[in-house]
Amino acid sequence: MxxxxxxxxxxxxxxxxxxxxxxxxxxxxxxxxxxxxxxxxxxxxxxxxxxxxxxxxxxxxxxxxxxxxxxxxxxxxxxxxxxxxxxxxxxHKEQDFYEYLSNLNPNFFKQIADGKDFLSNNKFKNLISDRDGTVNNYCGRYNSSIQSIYNAVFLSRYAIYSADNTVILTSAPLKNVGLLDMSVSPDNLFIYAGSKGREYLDKNNNKHYLSIDSEKQKILDKLNNEIDNLLNNEEYQIFALIGSGFQKKFGQTTIARQDIYNSIPPDISESFFNQIINLVNYIDPTKKYLSIEDTGLDIEIILNINNEDNELKDFDKGDGIEFLDRNIPLNINELGAIICGDTKSDIPMLTTAIKKTNKVAAIFVTNDDNLKESINNICANSYFVSSPDILVTILNEINK
Ligand SMILES: [Mg+2]
Incomplete structure (x- = not known):
């Protein structure tokens, strides 16, 4: 072409x-x-x-x-x-590229040096990381957030030389359109976990799914079909193409109603949101199976799960780690884990890991003092950086 x-x-x-x-x-x-x-x-x-x-x-x-x-x-x-x-x-040479990154990221070399020290003292063989905003720069549209070359090279080196298991754990689905579609790293290096860990691709390219009750799955399939029908209308087609788009995750469906650039007029976004609520109410009138979360940008429709006490709760990334640890297995209790994230939704990964072992280190990409405090309260062994580029550069440097 x-x-x-x-x-x-x-x-x-x-x-x-x-x-x-x-x-x-x-x-x-x-x-x-x-x-x-x-x-x-x-x-x-x-x-x-x-x-x-x-x-x-x-x-x-x-x-x-x-x-x-x-x-x-x-x-x-x-x-x-x-x-x-x-x-x-x-x-250019890699050192020149670092200079380039240092012009975009204040305090770049200091953060790299401190991060390198931090990781040298925490050589745990599992690295479990969120993707967007953590090891990948944030993109307004999931469907074009293709990984960059330097990013894939830096992360791959870490996966090859420094870890037994490098897990990328995201809330996006694995495929169509999902995590695997955006990745440019070589196959067989990473464990890719989508839908908060309910589905993953192992290093031998085999897919695994957490089983979902077939009755519940039918409800979600029905909802996805109805949303497909809705998106076939020309006036709604746009919602599949902006922001998070339409993501049929395992156990959860995400449909954008706005993007971070406010591409959609507010009244049209609101009317689409109401259409989705009506659909969910029609499919699940007793609200037994589905819960809706609206971020203003995305509508998340989540299949409820039961926790140990048989109470209904949303599936979070900590539940995802439990599943991966058991199934792969990651042996977190022996090998420890480095947990990387950038938002509150990544905290359950940390709480789950720390319940298993004290060999846990957290690296979070954030400038938010409240989030830093929450992380420190859960895991004092933590380090913070200001951008995904800094985190992936630290991971690249640790192999030298
Ligand atoms: Mg994130």
Missing amino acids: DIKYLNITSLNDFYNLMFYTRDIKKSIVNDILNNKICNTEMIDLLIDALEILNNLPGNQYEKIINHHNTQVKLNLFYEISELQKDIYYLL
Whole structure:
């Protein structure tokens, strides 16, 4: 495909371009990890892709794409800046790339040095990390949050040289569209856990699922079909293409009603939200099976589970770790774990790990003092950094 002449005339064209870059990135990552010289034609393709994004109408990062006669404003900061970083990384020495990152991240080298010290004192063989906002820069649209080359190389080195198990645990689904679709790392290095750990791909490429009661699964399938039908209406199609999009997770469904750039007029977002509530009420009138959480951006419809005391509760990432620890197994109680996250929803990973062993270290990507305090109260053995790029650089450095 000669992408030089590609003309983006819909959101689908945009996503196709991003997926095209994913395949190129994956092949380059493989070359780098195998110490092969990187093919310059491949780098040129990434440069072409960046140029296409830069040339879209709009300003530096806020671009406009026409989608079925609707002008959709997209903030492409992630897509553009990650491609820029990758191209710089490929054309320069690693030390120069660190300088590049230090211009984007205040206090970069100090955080790296302290982080390296912290990890040297906590050589636990399980690394369990959230993805978005933790080891991957945050992107406004899940469906184009393709991993960067430098990111995949740094994380892969850690997985190869420093850990027995490197688990990426996210709330997004594994596939269609999910964690695996966004990854450009080589196969067989990571354990990818989607849907908060209810489904995972092991290092031998086998998928595993936490079993869900078939009656409950039917309810969720029915809901997903109804949402599919709703999204077939032209007026609602857009909700599958913005923000988190439509994610059929295992045990949970996410549908965007807005994105962080407020692309959708508030009244249309509200009316779509009400349509979804009506659907859930219609499918589960007694509210026995499904609970709804609205973040203002995403509507999360969660299949209720029963905890040890048979009370209904939402499945969290701590439950995910329990499942992985038992099934893989991770042997957290013997090997310990380094837990990485960036939000409150990652805290259950830490509480679960610390119940098993005191060999736990936490690295969180946050500038939020309240969150830091909560983490410190659960695990005093903690370290904080200000961006995902700093965390992945520490993980790269620890292998040297
Ligand atoms: Mg996160």
